[in-house]
């Protein structure tokens with residue numbers, strides 16, 4: 001029988017011993033909460049030492065951004081003890097919620113994320129707050145790798161082969177595979193090269209629903225595959241995660257923090273880089289201007305190279321603020337031109353449409369507050385239970401909706417909220433930025449059933465957008481134009497995806513769980529026949545969202561290509577000592593989630609830098 005956990009009153013008091021026991025328990029719980037994220041997990045902050053001085057040190061390499069790519073490159077470059085490396089990161093240490101896989105979705109719309117809203121579109125995100133797509137990025141040690149879903153997947157070999165075919169020599173699948181391999185350390189595999197990225201299976205919280213998904217998709221002829229890591233498959237699988245012992249292992253922790261004891265590596269937290277300062281010729285970056293803790297303006301000289309790893313939104317923004325970008329645009333911003341390059345174009349993302357299924361209506365077990373206390377207690381004290389994982393979040397499908405090639409055009413993710421878990425549903429809907437009107441309707445379903453959220457993701461989008469400055473003030477968010485579904489093929493692919501999902505609902509496996517769609521009242525869409533093409537097009541306009549894979553805004557391409565911003569060694573065109581190393585260099589977004597690819601890019605960039613500086617230091621992989 002559930003205990004009256006929140007309402008009980010004391011009739012009799014403890015005479016002493018039990019008070020002591022309960023106090024000890026409360027203290028243990030508080031200590032266990034702190035133990036989730038102790039100072040040793042993160043690099044020390046060099047700001048304290050720096051603020052007491054007039055001049056910063058001299059560094060060989062200055063890395064802007066301690067995200068997925070910045071953490072990797074800083075850790076690799078500092079393997080050479082003769083190179084002094086500085087990392088400037090706008091955020092601080094990740095909050096506890098970043099560490100706990102079961103609540104990672106709660107990090108959105110906080111001061112630990114950059115909270116971008118895209119420009120208005122007549123085609124997407126109408127059911128979200130302010131009718132805008134919400135694009136969060138991590139602002140912390142680890143960057144977006146500190147807020148992401150921890151899913152590790154590399155993409156299809158064809159993704160990288162197409163990068164190489166576009167003239168990016170050295171970026172085909174066979175070229176990049178060794179860098180993917182070098183970066184990881186699958187737990188339990190001692191013969192594998194010891195990369196910093198720790199991979200583990202996610203604990204399975206909802207075996208019944210996962211079984212339904214596997215069985216239902218099998219009925220439709222979609223295979224269950226062991227792993228997607230050989231870069232070639234469609235099918236369903238549980239992706240490995242960048243997790244360890246129920247906690248996140250972002251590159252911020254796995255790479256940067258584990259290297260931070262090196263005397264030649266320093267990290268300044270809450271250091272917002274505001275400008276890259278070029279010499280008169282524009283061929284060299286001489287120094288970097290930044291503001292520490294929003295109060296102290298500083299500059300640091302660049303010795304050998306500047307590595308820009310501020311991510312697909314802030315890297316192009318910073319370049320434009322520094323005079324590198326489309327000449328006409330910089331002129332309107334009254335920013336003196338240093339280099340005329342198509343920075344900010346080629347903005348790719350994986351747009352998705354979210355659908356909701358009700359399962360086990362009326363018969364699902366309804367969670368109680370006691371279940372929630374149990375799961376918090378089990379996580380804190382035993383590092384076990386539902387919070388160690390994000391449910392079916394790792395169960396991922398790749399299919400080709402046209403059935404005409406082994407190359408996927410759609411990816412599926414799943415999100416389960418059990419009946420009665422109102423807090424979990426709120427985190428999920430808030431994270432997605434669903435507006436209050438629709439939230440209220442979806443909440444009704446969680447009273448009576450489990451909810452399976454389906455992320456139906458365009459894995460090979462044809463539409464791309466762009467990024468421009470709103471003003472020359474570094475504090476202003478850039479203008480983000482996503483152009484989701486501007487190419488009609490993207491909408492057609494999502495429609496086929498929805499039809500696939502309707503087929504799933506007819507399978508024996510889904511029927512056994514009484515699966516049915518939650519179709520909220522949408523006045524505009526309800527004028528169409530329910531579930532007709534017109535209806536679904538309209539539904540997609542309301543329930544479309546990002547999958548957080550912004551990329552491509554500082555495009556890598558050969559010199560012969562007018563759209564090139566960096567060359568295939570990631571050097572900025574026309575500049576001797578600036579490399580861009582993050583998701584922004586992707587010529588096109590791969591057909592899968594982008595973290596593994598970003599880490600691979602940084603591993604490869606570290607080799608370029610070593611080669612170009614004829615570094616005699618031999619790292620051991």
Ligand SMILES: Cc1cc2nc3c(=O)[nH]c(=O)nc-3n(C[C@H](O)[C@H](O)[C@H](O)COP(=O)(O)OP(=O)(O)OC[C@H]3O[C@@H](n4cnc5c(N)ncnc54)[C@H](O)[C@@H]3O)c2cc1C
Pocket residue numbers: 064065066067068069070088089090091136137138139140141142143144145147148149150151152153271272273274309310311312314315318547548549550581582583584593594595596598
């Ligand atoms: C919510 C979410 C979920 C995701 N889920 C997954 C997933 O499960 N699997 C997957 O493969 N991918 C996922 N991704 C995508 C993946 O995490 C990103 O593609 C990857 O982290 C990008 O790495 P990056 O180095 O390019 O940028 P980031 O990791 O974003 O790093 C950029 C860093 O630069 C810092 N910075 C920016 N501007 C400045 C400045 N001016 N001065 C100083 N510092 C600055 C930022 O604070 C940040 O720390 C997800 C992303 C998000 C946001």
